[in-house]
Amino acid sequence: MSDNQLVQSFLEAASQGDVAALQSYVAQGVDLNARNKQKRTAILLAAMNDHYDAVAYLIEAGADIDLQDETCFNPFLFGCVNGKLELVKMMVKANTNVELVTRFGGVGITPASEKGHVEIVHELLTTTDINVNHTNTCGWTPLIEAIILNDGGERQQTIIKMLIEHGANVHMVDKYGVTPLTLARQKGYTEIEQILLEAGAK
Template sequence: MKPHDRTLLDAAARGDEDAVRAALAAGAAVDARDERLRTALLLAVLGDHTAAAAALLAAGADPDAPDARADTPWLVTGVTGGVRTMRALLAAGPDLRRLNRFGGTSLIPAAERGHTGYVRAVLAESSIEVDHVNRLGWTALLEAVILGDGGPRHEETVALLLAAGADPALADREGVTAYEHAVRRGFGGIARLLRPATEPGAGR
């Protein structure tokens, strides 16, 4: 690896915007990769370093460049939940259909982690598919219930997904709906949001 490329990667990882710009000016390749095929932009996004990411994007960094695990800068915004960084990458025109190693979009890990600000913003500001099904057979709604903790953040996430048109009738591979998962896990607030209209107490 060329010295300037290493300098760029290190600067991006620690979020040093000035050092990123200096490395680029010195001749570093904007999409240089480390040993795990992570670009400087991906490293900046992993740390939610918006300014460094913006500098790389302005220099032409690819928001869809995959690493060895099929993570891309855009997909990782859903993992970190950084709204400002997400908006910076969204302005660069990422492929919203690009999938991670689990076959999911950026919305699904954001829903799993209860990143409510991210979920709200990406649903309102992009055309991301709300009911995309990953390789596990889960939508963002299902993942928010199955892997969430049932607390306020996940309850709000479920509400945001439903408001954006998520279909609560979509079941997992075993035919279990998000409502049924919520009931099984004792998530009363989420179950009330998801309760089918035909169930006793619906709408309460």
């Protein structure tokens, strides 16, 4: 088997979660961090297909868990965006770099807050030192994303309370100088408005 064939077979085994095959290819000296045309590594392919036994094996084997594909996904950020709590926990335990950003310039808690992934937001706030006030390329903090990019419902209210409890700055404005409180009022989210007022927002 040529080096190229070995890599292709290794990446395919990762996509399918075939741990025995992965072990065989690693024993043959395959590059653990080889990538496909989308710059996806084996551990990212395993993660994207929910093959967590394969993810665990590749972590143990020494794969670089932080390498990002052409859309900025790595296992941790993929998990944060898609609500994969088990995957996020695995990556946090493996000391993933929580400062790496998505293609929109947000850290993992940014899309998790936006999309209403309460459990993942809780995990990140309580087990990592992720920047709760990180500003993405749109000029939005996780708090602002949680307000303006979802439905204002109970999950969003819970996330906003958690963010505030863990240091989210209710006075940090968007790139136009608009406050979180004003944004909540513009959306008509009265429950969120009340949460912000109780936290001292103006």
